[in-house]
Amino acid sequence: TQLLEQSPQFLSIQEGENLTVYCNSSSVFSSLQWYRQEPGEGPVLLVTVVTGGEVKKLKRLTFQFGDARKDSSLHITAAQPGDTGLYLCAGRPNTDKLIFGTGTRLQVFP
């Protein structure tokens, strides 16, 4: 079974702080996605990265795919309470199946 390990597992910060979440694997993925899940809801896609070294920005969120396509990071600048949620990375091997990471639960306090 391919594994995607996320770190940290929990993150509790004040509004305005910066943070980085990591997603690591020993396997190569053809693409990698990041989802956010809010309480009582299913995960919602934030971004898909497909090229090694690719960087994508979504407002205050910056996503990077590792050069070897085995890892990814999510950086949030000046976190807001609305960023609170569970962040999940998900890697796609060369199939339709998506492998999810272990998740990072972020709490941003006002």
Add this chain to the structure above:
Amino acid sequence: DVKVTQSSRYLVKRTGEKVFLECVQDMDHENMFWYRQDPGLGLRLIYFSYDVKMKEKGDIPEGYSVSREKKERFSLILESASTNQTSMYLCASSFRTGGSTGELFFGEGSRLTVL
């Protein structure tokens, strides 16, 4: 808007009962998935289906079966529920990945408690 609807948000069942979880999507997606979500373990794939009457085992299929008789509907069946199947169950759908981003659209989840 894409809509994935799961039949029950909360269920409480007794050990040994048969449990049906239903999922319907309205976007004509080829692929449908069932995941279970447990704290610290992320989402683990139980079964998926890429076409009507087709099914593939995921990473944790033991104790579960699925049915896909129509393209829009994917059912998860627990033949004899056990306490270790207490979990959040998430259904998702997507287009076949070739030529698309492969985005998964999720339902709101079904929280099952087995007593």
